[in-house]
Amino acid sequence: MTKWIRWSGLLGFVAFITVLVVFWLFAAAPIIKFSIENFGSQAVGAKVDVDEVILGFNPLVLSINGVQVTDKDKPMSNLVSFDSAVADMALFPLLLGKAIIQDMSLQGVEFGSVRQSSGALPNSEQVTQSQTDEAEPAKQELAAEPAAKAENSSSDPLPSADDILAREPLLTVSRGEKFKSSLATHKQEIDESLAGVPNEQALRDYQSKLDIILAGKFKSLKDFKARKKALDELQDQFKADRKAIKRASAAIKNGKKDLQSQWSGLKQAPKEDYKNIKGKYTLDAMGTSNLAALLFGKDAGGYAATALEYYEKVSPLLASDDEEGDVLEEAKQKRLAGQFVHFPTDRPLPDFWIKHLSFTASLPMGEVIVTVEDITHQQDVINKATTLMAVGRDMPTIKSLTLNGVLDHRNAKGRDQFDLAIQDWQLKGLNLGLAGLELDNSLLDVNADVIFNGSQMNAQGQGSFNQANFSSNDKTVLAKEMVSALANIDTFSVDGKAQGELTHPDVSISSDLDSKLSKAFNKRIKQKQDELANELRKKLADKLLSYGGDYEQQLKQLNASEGSLDGKSKAMGKMAQTEMGDYQSQLKAQAKAKADKKKKELAKKAKDKLKKFF
Structure with a gap:
């Protein structure tokens, strides 16, 4: 062996x-x-x-x-x-x-x-900072967009009358300043022209001089010439004075015409200003049509921005590296270096694959058990999408929370879908940011789903509020009226949608809370508008008075001055027509009178002689 x-x-x-x-x-x-x-x-x-x-x-x-x-x-x-x-x-x-x-x-x-x-x-620190600076405004815009749309769709909150008059360009002010300037200019011109017009005493003096010149008979040729010279001098003064009167009359007439024209526009200015202001600051039922977005938009937008931020960072890690463009580029770079060849097999394996991942995440609202299946950047190799399931556990303020997701990147475009369901989420002390409003407590049910197709997204969700209680620490009448109206509303729903580009979706929020509040708001807003309207009218009238002042009295004085000038002009004209006969005429008249007298005496004597014969 x-x-x-x-x-x-x-x-x-x-x-x-x-x-x-x-x-x-x-x-x-x-x-x-x-x-x-x-x-x-x-x-x-x-x-x-x-x-x-x-x-x-x-x-x-x-x-x-x-x-x-x-x-x-x-x-x-x-x-x-x-x-x-x-x-x-x-x-x-x-x-x-x-x-x-x-x-x-x-x-x-x-x-x-x-x-x-x-x-x-x-x-990459500088590049990262640059990307952060570029991305941050978009995220802030997404978080603020619902509330911003609500604020834009609602009219501005009604400020005080003084605030409005201070910020708005008023016709009363522009026309009033012009009228005030014109009044000062015309007054100066009229005063200067009237300074050359003879007064009543001067007219009496003129008449006295005329009477002296024309009184009695000429004593001699010298006396005649002296009187004639005095009369000519007086006539020259009459002509100069009549020209001065004519200039003063023209100044008064032109001033009256200009001021009356401007005064007519100035009197209409407060009405026109009020009409313009009323159209700009009107707040009615249409103004409350997006109140829900104003109350809940920032919170919803903030949650959405956070979720999208994490999605944008995780999604690229699942993208397949077998996309045609990447393969061609990589082939060019590694053609001379060689590459690892994947031969066909019945059970292909990706380079990296987590078949089952589980963990428990600790969140402020409690623990969430997360299970993820088939994590890989080569989903096309295993022909499976990554699946996600998250379930809440031991959450004091939420009865149940479930999040399901499918991240499918088996093709270049990719399609991801998520579904969220929350039941009996206990909300407490939620600051709504309008008129000091707070949602003291409520039970919220949430159902939402979102689909990502490449760079496009389509999301929609609904939140149902039950057992809602509102309060406000503000002492304003508006805050009290809102709390009073909301006291009768314990159930309402909020619907949200987001569509379009992932980095800048079109977000909208609506609610049946708007219609429930509109009737209560209209009554209060009507009252508030009436109060503001009365105050605006009064202050505009005060502004008109500050510019016009005693214009009516000044107009009467101008009319009186114009009438006085007419009288003086006629008197001066009459005096200017006075003429004095020549000295020769007076001598002839005296000789004729003497001859007539002698003739009468002779006739009388002849008559007396004839009586003696009879």
Whole structure:
């Protein structure tokens, strides 16, 4: 028997096994640790840290302790971390370079834990920061979009009348300033023109001078010439004064015409301002048509943004590496280096495959048991999609929680689907952020599903609120009215939808709460609008008065001045028409009168003589 044994070969086999065992004991674990950290870091784009790797032989078990997977967008936080992972590995595929894990369980799983040091890769830290800066606005926009849409669809909250008048461009102000400036300009022109117009005393003096000039007969030629000169001088003054009166009348007439035109527009300005303000700040039933989005949009958007953030980081890890473009590119790079050829087989195996993964995640709301089947980046090789099931356990505030998912990346586009169901979620002290409103307590049932097709998503969900109680710490009338209206509403539903691009979906939120509140709101808002309208009218009228002031009284004064100028103009015209006869005419008249007198005397004497004869 011993002759059949080839001792040299046996010794060589024993030596090979010994070397293999020694390698397994001392080198395999560090190599596996290095491989996990190296290839894991490349996959997630950030550091993957492993404290310890332990190998067991019978059965072949791989234990990994202290794993931290860095969030590449937040280098000081972990995407996921766990205390230990125990994996049952298949031996023979491992000899072929394939990591096939039959069962893997995780302990101490945490999401978003804080790191002691940055997990950014040295050569990608700047790129990561740049990507974070670019992605952060989109995430914030997604989280704020429902509430933003609600705020945009609702009219602005009614501010005070002073706030409105301070922020709005008012016709009353613009026209009032123009009127005020024009009034000052015309007043200056009128005052300057009236300064050259003779007053009543001057007119009386003119009349006295005329009376003196025209009184009595000329004593001599010299007396006539002196009076004629005085009259001519007075006539010249009359002409100058009449021109001054004409200028003053024109200034008053033009001023009245301009001011009356502006005053007409200024009086209409408060009405036009009120109409414009009313149209802009109206809040009615249409304004409350998206109140649910305003109340619940930020919370729903925040949850959605967090879920999408994790999906965006996990989904690329499941994408098949056999896509045509990648294969062609890889072939060009490795054509001269050679490659490992996969020959056809009845039972093909991927390079990496976790058939069954289970762990318990500790969340603020309680524990969630998670089971994942068929994790691999080569789903086309096994022709199976990755499946996910998460079930809540010992959750104080939730009766039941179930999440099912199918991540199918057997083709380049990929199709992932998730379904979420939550029953009797006890909500307490939820700050709604409007008028100090809080949802004191309520039972919430949630049913939601989402489908991802490539870069497109289609999600819809419904939340049913039961036994709802609201309160508010605000002392405003609006807050009190809202709480009073909500006191009669203990059941309502909120529907949400998200469609479009994964990075920027179109999000909408609606609820039957809107219709239930609209009637109560309309009554209160009508009252509030009436109060505001009255205050606005009063303040606009005050502004009008501040610009117009005693315009009506000033207009009466202008009319009186215009009438006085007309009287002065007529008086001056009459005085200007006064003429004085010449001295020769007076002498002829005197001679004629003397001759007539002598003629009468002769006639009388002749008559007396004739009487004597009879």
